[in-house]
Amino acid sequence: MSTSESQDIEEATATIAPGQPDDKTRRYDRQLRIWAASGQAALEASRILVLSSSATSTSILKNLVLPGIGHFSILDSTLTTPADAGNNFFLNASQSIGKPRAQEAVPLLRELNESVQGEAVIQDVKELLSTDQGKDWLRSFSIIIAHNLNNDVLAPLSTLLWANPNGPPLISVRSAGFLAEFHIQYHEHSVSQSHSENAPSLRITRPFPALLEWARSLDLQNMDPTDHSHIPMVVILVRALDEWRKSHDGSLPKTAAEKKEFKNSILAMKIKLDEENFEEAEAQAWRVWSEPAVPSDIQALFSLPPLPTSPQHNSTFHALLQSLSAFVSDPSGPGTLPISATLPDMKSDTKNYVRLQNLYRAHAEVEKTKFKEIFAAKYPEIAKTTNPDEVDSFVKNAHHIRVLRGKQWGALDRDREAIVNSLTSQPRETATHLALSALSNLLSRNAEVTIDALNAEVLSTVGQDVDLPEELEAAVGEIARAPTADLPNTAAFLGGLVAQEAIKVITEQYVPLNGYCVVDLIDSWTGVIN
Amino acid sequence: MAAAAVVNGTASSSEWEGRYYHVDQILDRSGPRTDPSFLAGDEVKEFLREKCKILVIGAGGLGCEILANLALSGFKDIHVIDMDTIDISNLNRQFLFRQKDVGKSKAIVAAEFIMNRVPGVKVTPYFGKIQDKDEDYYMQFNLIICGLDSVEARRWINATLVNMVDSDNPESLKPLIDGGTEGFKGQARVILPTVTSCYECSLDMLNKPTAFPICTIANTPRLPEHCIEWASVLEWPKVHGDKKLDTDNPEHISWLYQVAAARAKEFKIEGVTYSLTQGVVKNIIPAIASTNAIIAASCCNEAFKIATSSAAYLNNYFMLIGTDGVYSYTFEHEKRDDCPVCGGQSLAITVNKEWTVERLIDMLIERQDIQVKKPSLSTPGKQIYFQAPPQLELATRPNLEKKISDLVPDGGEITVTATTLPFNLSLRVKYT
Numbered sequence: 001m002s003t004s005e006s007q008d009i010e011e012a013t014a015t016i017a018p019g020q021p022d023d024k025t026r027r028y029d030r031q032l033r034i035w036a037a038s039g040q041a042a043l044e045a046s047r048i049l050v051l052s053s054s055a056t057s058t059s060i061l062k063n064l065v066l067p068g069i070g071h072f073s074i075l076d077s078t079l080t081t082p083a084d085a086g087n088n089f090f091l092n093a094s095q096s097i098g099k100p101r102a103q104e105a106v107p108l109l110r111e112l113n114e115s116v117q118g119e120a121v122i123q124d125v126k127e128l129l130s131t132d133q134g135k136d137w138l139r140s141f142s143i144i145i146a147h148n149l150n151n152d153v154l155a156p157l158s159t160l161l162w163a164n165p166n167g168p169p170l171i172s173v174r175s176a177g178f179l180a181e182f183h184i185q186y187h188e189h190s191v192s193q194s195h196s197e198n199a200p201s202l203r204i205t206r207p208f209p210a211l212l213e214w215a216r217s218l219d220l221q222n223m224d225p226t227d228h229s230h231i232p233m234v235v236i237l238v239r240a241l242d243e244w245r246k247s248h249d250g251s252l253p254k255t256a257a258e259k260k261e262f263k264n265s266i267l268a269m270k271i272k273l274d275e276e277n278f279e280e281a282e283a284q285a286w287r288v289w290s291e292p293a294v295p296s297d298i299q300a301l302f303s304l305p306p307l308p309t310s311p312q313h314n315s316t317f318h319a320l321l322q323s324l325s326a327f328v329s330d331p332s333g334p335g336t337l338p339i340s341a342t343l344p345d346m347k348s349d350t351k352n353y354v355r356l357q358n359l360y361r362a363h364a365e366v367e368k369t370k371f372k373e374i375f376a377a378k379y380p381e382i383a384k385t386t387n388p389d390e391v392d393s394f395v396k397n398a399h400h401i402r403v404l405r406g407k408q409w410g411a412l413d414r415d416r417e418a419i420v421n422s423l424t425s426q427p428r429e430t431a432t433h434l435a436l437s438a439l440s441n442l443l444s445r446n447a448e449v450t451i452d453a454l455n456a457e458v459l460s461t462v463g464q465d466v467d468l469p470e471e472l473e474a475a476v477g478e479i480a481r482a483p484t485a486d487l488p489n490t491a492a493f494l495g496g497l498v499a500q501e502a503i504k505v506i507t508e509q510y511v512p513l514n515g516y517c518v519v520d521l522i523d524s525w526t527g528v529i530n
Numbered sequence: 531m532a533a534a535a536v537v538n539g540t541a542s543s544s545e546w547e548g549r550y551y552h553v554d555q556i557l558d559r560s561g562p563r564t565d566p567s568f569l570a571g572d573e574v575k576e577f578l579r580e581k582c583k584i585l586v587i588g589a590g591g592l593g594c595e596i597l598a599n600l601a602l603s604g605f606k607d608i609h610v611i612d613m614d615t616i617d618i619s620n621l622n623r624q625f626l627f628r629q630k631d632v633g634k635s636k637a638i639v640a641a642e643f644i645m646n647r648v649p650g651v652k653v654t655p656y657f658g659k660i661q662d663k664d665e666d667y668y669m670q671f672n673l674i675i676c677g678l679d680s681v682e683a684r685r686w687i688n689a690t691l692v693n694m695v696d697s698d699n700p701e702s703l704k705p706l707i708d709g710g711t712e713g714f715k716g717q718a719r720v721i722l723p724t725v726t727s728c729y730e731c732s733l734d735m736l737n738k739p740t741a742f743p744i745c746t747i748a749n750t751p752r753l754p755e756h757c758i759e760w761a762s763v764l765e766w767p768k769v770h771g772d773k774k775l776d777t778d779n780p781e782h783i784s785w786l787y788q789v790a791a792a793r794a795k796e797f798k799i800e801g802v803t804y805s806l807t808q809g810v811v812k813n814i815i816p817a818i819a820s821t822n823a824i825i826a827a828s829c830c831n832e833a834f835k836i837a838t839s840s841a842a843y844l845n846n847y848f849m850l851i852g853t854d855g856v857y858s859y860t861f862e863h864e865k866r867d868d869c870p871v872c873g874g875q876s877l878a879i880t881v882n883k884e885w886t887v888e889r890l891i892d893m894l895i896e897r898q899d900i901q902v903k904k905p906s907l908s909t910p911g912k913q914i915y916f917q918a919p920p921q922l923e924l925a926t927r928p929n930l931e932k933k934i935s936d937l938v939p940d941g942g943e944i945t946v947t948a949t950t951l952p953f954n955l956s957l958r959v960k961y962t
Contacts, residue, residue, distance in 0.1 A: 019787045019804035020780050029619045033809065033816040034713050055552075055602075059823065066622055066819040082548030089598050093649050094546045112625055177556060178831075178841060195853060230750070349750040350797045477562035482555035488602035489831035492595065496823030500714065500852050503820065510714065511854040521831050522563050524718075524844040526858040 024115075031067050038193075038389070039507035040068065044115075046506045047071045049138070049168075051125055051146035052078075053105040055486045056175055058090035059495025060145055064502060065109050071117040072109070073141070076102035077124040087488050125149070129156050139164060143502055145171045147494075148486070151410075151437070152444040158185055158409040165309035169505055172409050173498055174436045175490050177482030178521040179475060181436050182498055184505065184513050185409045187309045190317040191402040192394045193509040200340040200399035205252060205291045207238045208339065208363045214355075215239040220269055228271055230349040232356045233281035240266045240281070241288055252288060259289065277347040293336040294328055301403055302328075319382045320394045321401070323375040327367075330374065337398045338367040368395045404514045412516070412529065413437055419462050422529055427469035429518040429527035434458045435475035439483055449483040451476055478522065490521055497526075544650030550575070553604055556840050568839045578604045582837050585671040586610045587660055587687060589636040591817050592677025592709050594626045595826030597640055600675075601648040603834050608644075609671070611656045611663070612637040617778070623819040660687055665694050668704065673837060675829050676708045679815065681736065681901070684708065685871075686952040688721065688729035692872045693953075695724045707832050709825040713816045714852035718828035719863070720836070720844045723872065727846065727863040730871035734899040739813075754794055754801035758810045761789040777812045786811060824850060870900075876943060876956035883935040883961035887915055890934050894946065900955065905948045909938055917948070935961050 025032065032040060046069045050057050053076045061072055080096040088105070096104040102120035110118045128134030138144065138160065146154060154172055161167045165187050173182040207215065215238035218231065244253065244262055253262040266282045294302075302325040310318065327333055341364035343357050372391060376383040394401070412418055412433075422430040438457035442449050454476045458468070497517065504512040515530040550557075557574050568574070584605050586596050589612035600608055614636050616627045626643040627636070637655035644653045656663075660683055668674070668690060678684050688706065696702040706721040708729060721728050746752070747759045766775050766786065776782050787807040794802040808814065828848055835843040847863045850856075868877050877900075881890060887907065894905050907914040914937055915929050916922040929937065938944055938959055946955040 019784055019807075021804060023618065025805075026618045027621050029622075029805070029808075030814070030817040031622050033805075033814065034818060062625060063818075063820040063823050066625055068622075081551075082546050083551030085546065086549035087552045087602055089602060089647060093647065094549075097546070111628070113621075114629075177561075197853075345753055348752060350752060350799070353750075353752040354798050474562045481559055481561040482552075485552045485555040487552055487556065489599050489827045489834060492599050492823050492827035493831065496820040496825075496827060497852075497856060499823070500818075500820040501856070503818075510852075513855050517856045521828075522561070522835075522841045523860065524828065524832070524848045525860045526850075526856055528855060528857075 028068065035503075035507050035509050038393075039509050042507045043068055043503065044070050046142040047073075047140070048502070049073050049075060049141040049144045051075050051144070051149055053088075053090075053101045053120075054084075054147050055088040055488060055491035056173060056494050057145070057147045058088055058105050058109060059491045060147070060173075060498045060502075061105075061109050062090065062112060063495055063499030065112045065116045065118070067503065068113055068115060069506075071119075073119050073121050074102040074106060075121045075123060075125055075128075076100070077122055080104055087486055087491070089488075125157065126153055129153070129160065135160055139167045141168045142506060143168050143171065145173065145498060145502065147173045148175065148440075150444040151440040154440075155410060161185065162187075162408045165311045166313070170409060171498055171502060173494055174440060175486060175494060175519075176436065176439055176479045177485045177487060178490060179432055179436060179478055180490055180494055180519040180521075181433055181516050182494065182501075182513075183409050183516045184406065184501060186404075186406045186505070187311060188307055188314055189404045189406065189505065189508075189512060189514075190314050191404075191508055191511055192317070192320075192390075192397045194397065194400045194402050194511050195509060196400035198400070199344060200342070201291055201336070202234055202287060202343075203291070203334075203336060203339055204234065204237045204241065204287050206293070206334060206336060207242075208334070208359075210359050210363065211235070211238055211356075212242065214359070215242060221271075225271060227352075229275045229277060230347075230352045231277055232348040232352055233277055233284055233346045234343075234356060235352075236266060236269065236278060236281035237284065237288060240269070259285070262288070280347050295337075295399060298324075298337065298399070298401065301401065304403060307405065316382055316386050316390065317394075317403075319379040319386075320375065320391065321403075323371065323378055324394075324398060326374050326378060327371050330370075333370060334367065338371055338395050339364050340396065340399065341365075368392070371395055402511055404512070406514055413461055416463055420466055423462070423466065423469060426527060426529060428471040428475075428520070428525070429516075429529050431469050431472035432475040432518045432520060433516055433529060434461060435472065435479050437461065438476075439479050443483075449480060451480045454480060475520075490519075493519065493521060550604060557838060561841060563842050565839055565842065574838050574840070575604070578834075578838055579606050582672050583607045583609070583670060584833065584837075585668070585674045586677065587674065587683070588612055588677040588679075589626075589640040589655075590614065590620065590677065590679065591623050591819075591822040592711065592826045592829070593636070594624045594640055595822050596675055596677050596709075596830055597626070597644050597653065598648075599827060599830035600833065601644050601651045601653075603830060605833075605837070606651050607654075608651065609654045609656070610637050610641055611658065611660055612640075613657070613659045623817055623822055625819065665690065668694060669702065671704060673833050674704055674706050675833055676706065677826060677829070678708075678710070681733075682950055682952075684729050685733075688723075689871045689952040691721075692723040692728055705833075705836050707829045707836075709829040711817060711821045711825050713818070714821055715850060716821050716825040717847065717849045718825050718832065718844070719847045720832050721846070727865040728869060728872040731866040731869045731873075732847075732863055733901055736898070736901075738898060751793065751797055751799060754790070754799055754803075754806055755810050757790040757794040757797070757799060757802055758786065758807050760793055761786040761807075762811045765789050775811075777808075783808050783811065821850075821852065824852075870955045871953055876958045878958050878960065880960045880962055881934060883933065885934050886930065887932055887934050887937070888930040891915065891930075900946075901950075902946065902948045902955070903950050905946045905951070908945050908947075909942060910945075912937070914938075914944070934959070 048069055050061055053074050078101050080091055080099055080101045082097055084101055085091055085093050085097050090105045090108040100122050106118050106120045128138055158170055161170045169186040171182055171184050215235050253259045263282050263285050270278045341361045343360050438454045441457050442453055501512050504510045515528055517528050519526050559570050560568055586593055589610050615633055616631045616636055618632055626640045631639045635657035637657050641653035641655035691704050691706050694702050709718045742756055742759050747756050751757050787804045790807055791802045832844050835841045845862050848860050850858045867873050868875050870877055894900055894902055904917045906916045913926050915926045940961050942959055944957040
């Protein structure tokens with residue numbers, strides 16, 4: 001279809017059916033409902049490097065190409081073996097045998113999504129790691145993903161990327177038969193859009209003036225009965241609490257008896273038996289019991305010591321975080337996080353609900369302006385260059401921001417105390433991790449993979465005098481059974497999990513893994529070692 | 531590379547030395563958690579690659595992934611059923627389909643793609659409904675995997691497979707593996723009909739669908755969704771009469787969007803968009819490739835383990851939540867003794883003896899563990915209320931006002947039927 005033709009069709013349909021989305025929006029509709037246009041833009045700007053074109057690697061890439069990353073490179077110097085042709089969906093079966101594996105895979109991945117660019121780089125990562133040019137090239141990606149790269153190469157790669165806080169995160173994936181693990185290496189990852197399912201505080205115990213005024217102004221006894229049954233539960237709660245405080249020295253209901261009494265005071269406001277709004281207020285009375293000015297996990301972020309290796313792109317986030325702390329402690333402010341403009345649905349009529357919604361919106365706008373003033377005063381340079389959407393998103397999600405601090409790949413194995421603790425607290429995850437690490441060490445040395453060799457390797461990591469859990473035997477035995485098997489189902493499972501984490505890292509939405517994720521597809525579990 | 535040279539000469543060859551190098555590491559020897567009955571080596575490979583027949587229900591988000599995984603795992607006789615055609619919004623995840631395939635049958639296009647990409651695999655598509663097929667059809671398979679987005683279809687296949695179990699014929703027990711996803715979340719489970727908990731046993735685990743009271747929609751809208759419901763439920767039939775709303779027709783969605791937007795403006799409600807309109811009226815569930823990949827892989831992994839006995843299989847429920855880190859929970863979902871499908875007993879319900887038949891019907895519709903839309907009720911001796919045909923509805927309508935206790939004795943049995951219910955639900959009534 002030519003461009004002009006497609007424009008004609010779009011124009012034509014636009015007049016028949018207004019509001020209709022374009023082809024791109026229609027294609028991505030089911031994912032835009034998850035990460036919205038901002039997440040999509042971040043994906044489209046990303047450049048991803050994948051080391052190897054194994055079945056697992058192409059499965060991961062498939063799940064990144066489909067949602068529309070910008071560009072991918074596959075770094076792989078090997079030729080397709082008969083085994084590759086048998087387990088990899090993105091090769092042309094036996095016709096690919098003997099040809100460069102990456103070159104065979106790239107077109108079959110690209111055809112999944114015409115807007116994604118991709119290239120095969122037929123080189124060995126060891127060569128790239130040995131030159132400055134090679135190192136620069138490796139550092140130029142948004143994220144690097146490596147599958148079954150042996151520890152002797154993975155170690156220098158992870159060290160190179162760890163040395164520069166602004167370098168790409170590294171996801172290292174290892175699998176053998178039914179067992180697998182992957183680790184994400186980043187110094188720090190911050191998220192403002194964590195999409196938490198917990199609703200932000202409605203600030204009922206600290207009502208803003210317009211809300212309190214409304215609650216106090218109601219003549220509950222004499223008002224129109226229909227209006228009475230449409231007072232939103234937020235207003236009822238504010239009113240009930242205001243009266244409670246007057247008779248309780250300003251304190252909140254604390255004991256079980258007081259809470260019961262408070263609930264009864266809400267029900268006593270009813271003038272008819274079936275007023276659902278008062279019943280809803282009673283059911284939501286828990287909102288009054290404990291409403292911290294700042295949730296404890298956010299408070300902890302305020303005193304988070306700065307990291308010398310915080311990536312540059314996090315500096316705005318940290319400036320916003322410190323501005324948030326200043327907002328909370330500002331004597332002329334509310335002493336809480338900025339109020340959220342989003343209101344849950346509640347029993348009411350249109351007039352009262354929209355009025356309440358407008359009050360929250362207007363007040364959220366006031367506090368956001370206040371926050372921006374603090375931000376601009378504290379960080380004039382950063383504030384000038386920061387995208388206003390980023391500030392809006394930060395303020396809107398202030399109740400659910402997250403900062404994750406990661407470790408270098410392999411750090412766990414060098415920390416004997418941490419490994420021993422982890423063996424006690426998470427025996428199956430840690431045992432499986434140790435068995436997979438042992439496998440990689442043996443493969444690095446071209447040593448034969450036997451149960452004895454794996455056990456010896458594990459002991460050299462944890463020390464001779466450590467009690468090993470029985471789960472280790474199950475993991476080691478399974479790895480000795482299939483040390484080099486990249487099973488199609490394990491590859492597909494990892495393909496989904498790893499792509500999902502890469503998407504969360506790239507979009508800075510939702511909360512990615514911190515540490516190792518260990519997978520056992522015999523007993524069908526996953527677990528995380530931080 | 532000797533093998534490669536030979537195979538390159540015969541590109542159409544569907545077998546080559548080393549093809550199953552990866553899978554055979556599992557099939558040639560046992561692991562520490564393998565059942566002693568496992569027959570390592572040629573026997574299990576022959577069963578998997580030459581004898582095992584597997585059915586995939588659904589060729590959509592999960593189905594495309596399932597077909598590819600099964601083919602690479604070595605299943606060679608695969609059947610697939612799907613009644614849908616390909617839509618542009620499928621292309622972000624249903625990776626066997628391209629722009630040029632829009633409008634074609636999902637089952638047929640997916641089957642052709644798999645057969646082209648993985649030589650030697652036969653995929654037999656059926657472009658139609660699972661309800662078109664009878665027990666003889668389902669009896670031919672060793673295993674069934676479901677990747678469906680419909681509760682109704684799942685209940686139907688589950689009830690059908692439970693009914694098929696004949697204790698004298700072990701072959702009649704067909705393991706059912708079921709997967710489902712929503713956004714970053716999903717679940718996979720193994721159902722051994724009559725042995726483990728079945729789909730119906732866990733119906734109350736489903737999220738209750740959001741339903742807006744009609745009085746809110748008509749009189750006191752507060753949310754953009756209320757305005758959209760008003761446009762689709764009340765205004766569409768009023769303006770268009772008998773013309774049915776087609777939620778796949780962009781012109782219909784546009785009409786709803788405009789009507790809903792106008793109402794929202796009148797009531798000063800913000801947030802009505804085309805996308806939201808479409809989401810509400812089509813009940814769109816967000817979906818991405820990665821979650822489907824995880825859940826489909828889990829389903830196929832269980833199918834592979836069951837077909838080969840190469841390792842223990844899932845007992846019986848795997849749940850994944852990927853919104854905050856990677857969280858999953860594996861547990862045994864318990865069989866319900868009073869499950870209307872696999873429990874073999876009638877469901878005990880307690881009813882106020884003053885209740886009318888209509889009130890009882892409302893209660894049945896409300897109950898999360900029953901999920902029925904328009905139930906008809908009868909006792910072994912008489913008809914209580916029938917939704918159809920019209921003359922029977924008319925004849926039984928006066929009963930709606932009557933007390934149920936006047937029609938059914940204490941401890942008596944009521945049979946519930948409905949078009950959406952793939953079995954007859956038997957209730958035992960107790961009055962209070």
